[in-house]
Every structure is written in C-alpha cells, then in structure tokens.
Amino acid sequence: MARSPSPFSIPAYRYYWLARFSSTIALNGMVVVIGWQVYDVARRTMPPREAALQLGLIGLAQFLPLMLLTLVTGLAADRLDRRWIARATTALELLCAIALAVMTWRDTITLPALFAVAALLGVARAFAAPALQALSPNLVPPALLPAAIATSSVAWQVGGIAGPPLGGYLYAIDPPLAYTVAAALLGVAVLMLMLIGPVPRTEVDGSRNPWAQMLEGLSYLRRNRLVLGAISLDLFAVLLGGATAMLPIYARDILHVGSDGLGHLRAAPAVGAVIVAFWLSRYPLRSNVGFKLLVAVAIFGTGTIVFGLSQNTSMPMATALGALGLLGAADMVSVYVRQTLIQLYTPDAMRGRVGAVSSLFISGSNELGEAESGFLAAAVGPVVAVVAGGIGTIVVAILWAKLFPEILRARTFDPPRSFEDVPRA
Structure with missing residues (x-):
C-alpha cells in the first residue's frame, strides 16, 4: 500500500469512514426516538416516576447483550474477517430500523x-x-495510523452527536420519518462496507484454547495502566453524568418544550462538539494530552450540573442549551484523546478483544448510564439525579488523576516503539 499524506486518499478508508459516519448518525438518532417513544407510551398509563423507570429499563435492555457477549465478540473480531462482522451487524440494524418505521x-x-x-x-x-x-x-499504513484514528474518532463522535437532534427533529416533523431516514443511512453504510476489499491483519493462533484467548483482552488491560485508566475514566464519568438520558423528562415535564424542544436540547451538545471537532482537525492536540483529557471530563461534569439546575434560572431553556453545548464540547475532547491513546497503545492482534472491552465500558457509560439515571430519577427526581451525577463526574476526574498517574504522564500521541514500552502495573 503506497504511502499517502492523508488517510482519506485511500479508497478503503474513505468507505470505512463514510460507513461509520452514516451508521452512527442513524443509530444515535434511533436511540433518542426510542427513548422518547418509551417515555411517551409509558406516560399514557403511568405517573412520571414509573415512566422514568422505563427509560432506565430500556437502557438496560441495550446494555445486557453487550455485557454478556463481550468476550465472544472480541475474539470474533480478532479471529474472523472484521469486514463481514461489520456488514452483517449493520444489516441487522437496518432491519431493526425498518421494523420500527413500519410499527410507528x-x-x-x-x-x-x-x-x-x-x-x-x-x-x-x-x-x-x-x-x-x-x-x-x-x-x-503505519505512518498514517494516528491521523486515521483521529479522523475515525471524529466520525464516531460527530455522527454520535448529530444523530440525536436529527432524530428528534425528524420525529417532530413525522414520527415514521425518523426511522425511515435511519434505515436509508444504514443502507448506505452496508453499501460502503461491501466496497472494502481484503485487508491485511495479524493472524491469531486458532489452535489455542478460545476461552484463554478471550480472557487475554482483560489480562492485557490489567497490565496496561494507561489504556485501563483511559477506558475506565469514560465508564465512571459518563455513567454518573448521564444528563442526556434525562432529556425526554426535561423536555416534557420540567422545561415544558415538547418534542420540538427535545430536538433543540439534543442539538446543543452537537453544536459544541462540532465546533471542537473542526478546531481539533485544524489544531490537533500535541502536548499534555492526558492532562487535557482529565480537564475535559471535569468540564463535562460542570456542564451537567448547570444543565440540571437550568430550570431555576431566569432563562431556563437558554441556560440548558448553553450547558449542553459545553458538555458536548468537553465530550469531544475526551473521546478524541481517549480513543487515540487506546488504539495506539494496543497491538493489532489484541485490538478486537481490547476494543470489545472498551465497547463494554462505553456502553456501560451510555446505556447503563441511562439505566442508572432512570432508576435514580425514579427514586429522587430527575433534577437531583442530574446534579448529583455531574458532581460525581468531577470527583471521578480528580480520583483518576491520583489512581492513574500514567494518564497525566501521557504527553503526546507518539506511539510506543514497542508494546513492551507501554505503562504497566
């Protein structure tokens, strides 16, 4: 493969980037609409707190398969053709979108x-x-790996934050339209993945015990303190600061802005994150990246607290939108730094298994965070749940600076000369 100044000059990477971008928009748009429909349907027969509990349960329904299948999916990504795994799963997501569109x-x-x-x-x-x-x-090629990781992270993050407001706006226009557009985007993703030809990768020894190989991902994370710290930071910070899970409640029962307002609330983090994404593409982080990761998480918690208290201000909706914009900007920095460090400090033969654990932690901070937020909101009310979560996020950033000094010592994105050089316990 010829060396190129940009990963986008490589056709296979362009197809991959477009597939990930379009599928991420579609899936995150579906998630917000599913959350709205769950709460809306539940409120027809349930009081607010019982309906909030349903939001928690829907998050749990999405998290449990990931928790139960993590070891299997990681080994599958290292032993099977990664292209066909991505194609088959995206096709299943497409079928789900079609089913929801028809039922709606x-x-x-x-x-x-x-x-x-x-x-x-x-x-x-x-x-x-x-x-x-x-x-x-x-x-x-290896020389383009840092740039590819950065742009891939941007696709995932920008798609992840653009999808929810798009889903909210489309649902406000016509409920089935949100799922129809999601299905079209997933169809594009399947097509792009089909265009990726055979790719070289490190082979995993198929003669070894598969159960031992599954556990190797966990063992590697235990030894690699930098990767473990970066992954677990996201889990605990976003698990506590799950303000976005409360947006249907805030839109309907606290700020009283309805489904149209829900679209605005979901768009606010997207605006903040897109601004930061363009800034990072022009001025990438080059120094003290670990320290900036921790600061971003603390700012994320601060934005969560301000959002939680927005109803008590003179301009509740404006305050909520500003706080969510700050929250989205901080999350973009966090994802950019964290994913780059994880990919650079993990050998290719382990990337599937480490990626599966990372996905479990990310899902834990999202779907399980939604469940935690829903359960806490049912117990103490949504405002207290959001504010307490923001405070907890700031505490986690401070604790992780103490528990994982390897994060603070991560100065740049320069990859290790060998994987024996990575920080270990």
Whole structure:
C-alpha cells in the first residue's frame, strides 16, 4: 500500500469512514426516538416516576447483550474477517430500523416491541463495535495510523452527536420519518462496507484454547495502566453524568418544550462538539494530552450540573442549551484523546478483544448510564439525579488523576516503539 499524506486518499478508508459516519448518525438518532417513544407510551398509563423507570429499563435492555457477549465478540473480531462482522451487524440494524418505521407508521408501537428491538440493537452493536474499531488500523499504513484514528474518532463522535437532534427533529416533523431516514443511512453504510476489499491483519493462533484467548483482552488491560485508566475514566464519568438520558423528562415535564424542544436540547451538545471537532482537525492536540483529557471530563461534569439546575434560572431553556453545548464540547475532547491513546497503545492482534472491552465500558457509560439515571430519577427526581451525577463526574476526574498517574504522564500521541514500552502495573 503506497504511502499517502492523508488517510482519506485511500479508497478503503474513505468507505470505512463514510460507513461509520452514516451508521452512527442513524443509530444515535434511533436511540433518542426510542427513548422518547418509551417515555411517551409509558406516560399514557403511568405517573412520571414509573415512566422514568422505563427509560432506565430500556437502557438496560441495550446494555445486557453487550455485557454478556463481550468476550465472544472480541475474539470474533480478532479471529474472523472484521469486514463481514461489520456488514452483517449493520444489516441487522437496518432491519431493526425498518421494523420500527413500519410499527410507528401503523401506530402499533408498544413497550414490548420497543424493548425487543432495543435488545436486538444491543446484540448488533456488541459485535460491530470491536470489529469496526479494530478494522480502522488495518486500512492504512503505519505512518498514517494516528491521523486515521483521529479522523475515525471524529466520525464516531460527530455522527454520535448529530444523530440525536436529527432524530428528534425528524420525529417532530413525522414520527415514521425518523426511522425511515435511519434505515436509508444504514443502507448506505452496508453499501460502503461491501466496497472494502481484503485487508491485511495479524493472524491469531486458532489452535489455542478460545476461552484463554478471550480472557487475554482483560489480562492485557490489567497490565496496561494507561489504556485501563483511559477506558475506565469514560465508564465512571459518563455513567454518573448521564444528563442526556434525562432529556425526554426535561423536555416534557420540567422545561415544558415538547418534542420540538427535545430536538433543540439534543442539538446543543452537537453544536459544541462540532465546533471542537473542526478546531481539533485544524489544531490537533500535541502536548499534555492526558492532562487535557482529565480537564475535559471535569468540564463535562460542570456542564451537567448547570444543565440540571437550568430550570431555576431566569432563562431556563437558554441556560440548558448553553450547558449542553459545553458538555458536548468537553465530550469531544475526551473521546478524541481517549480513543487515540487506546488504539495506539494496543497491538493489532489484541485490538478486537481490547476494543470489545472498551465497547463494554462505553456502553456501560451510555446505556447503563441511562439505566442508572432512570432508576435514580425514579427514586429522587430527575433534577437531583442530574446534579448529583455531574458532581460525581468531577470527583471521578480528580480520583483518576491520583489512581492513574500514567494518564497525566501521557504527553503526546507518539506511539510506543514497542508494546513492551507501554505503562504497566
């Protein structure tokens, strides 16, 4: 493969980037609409706190498949063709989007149907995430790996934050339209993945005990303090600071802005993150990247607290939007730094298994965070749940600076000369 000044000059990487971008927009748009429908359907027959509990349960339905399948999906990404894993799982997500569009159009959507589709999406994401994460470094020469990781992270993050407001706005225009557009985007993703030809990768010894190989990912993380610290930081910080899980409640019962307002609230983190994404593409971080990761997490917690208290200000909606914009900007910095460090400090033969554990932690900070936020909101109310979560996020950033000094010692994105040089316990 000829050396190129940009990963986008490589056709396979362009296909990969477009597939990841379009599928991330689609899936995150579906998640916000599913959350709205779960709460809306539940509120027809339940009081607010019981309906909030349903939001927690829907997050749990998406998280459990990932938790149960992590070891299997990681080994699959290291032993099987990563392209076909990504193709098959994206096709399953496409079928889920079509099913939701049809049920919404026919007005036959029910809580059991929403929970069933959420569980299927959880299975698909359990297999797709480690395969896609591990595929990216196989598409570019080593010299372009840092740039490929950065641009891939931007695709994931910008797609992840653009999808929810798009889903909210489309649902406000016409409920089935949100799922129809998601299905179209997933169709594009399947097509792009089919265009990626064979790629070189490190082979895993197929004669060894598969159970031992599954556990190697966990063992590697235990030894590699930098990667473990970066992954666990996201888990505990976002697990506590799950303000976005409360947006349907804030839109309907606290700020009283309805589904249109929900779209605005979901768009606010996207605005902050897109601004930062463009800034990072022009002025990439070059020094003290670990310290900046911790600061970004603390700012994320601060934005969460301000959002939680927004109803008590003179301009509640404006305050909420500003706080969410700050939250999204900080999250973009966190994802950019964390994913780059994880990929650079993990050998290719381990990327599927480490990626599966990383996906478990990311999902834990999202779906399980939604469950935690929903359960806490049902117990003490949504405002207290959001503010307490923001405070907890700041505490986690401070603790991780003490527990994982390797993060503070991560000065640049320069990859290790060998994987014996990575920080170990």
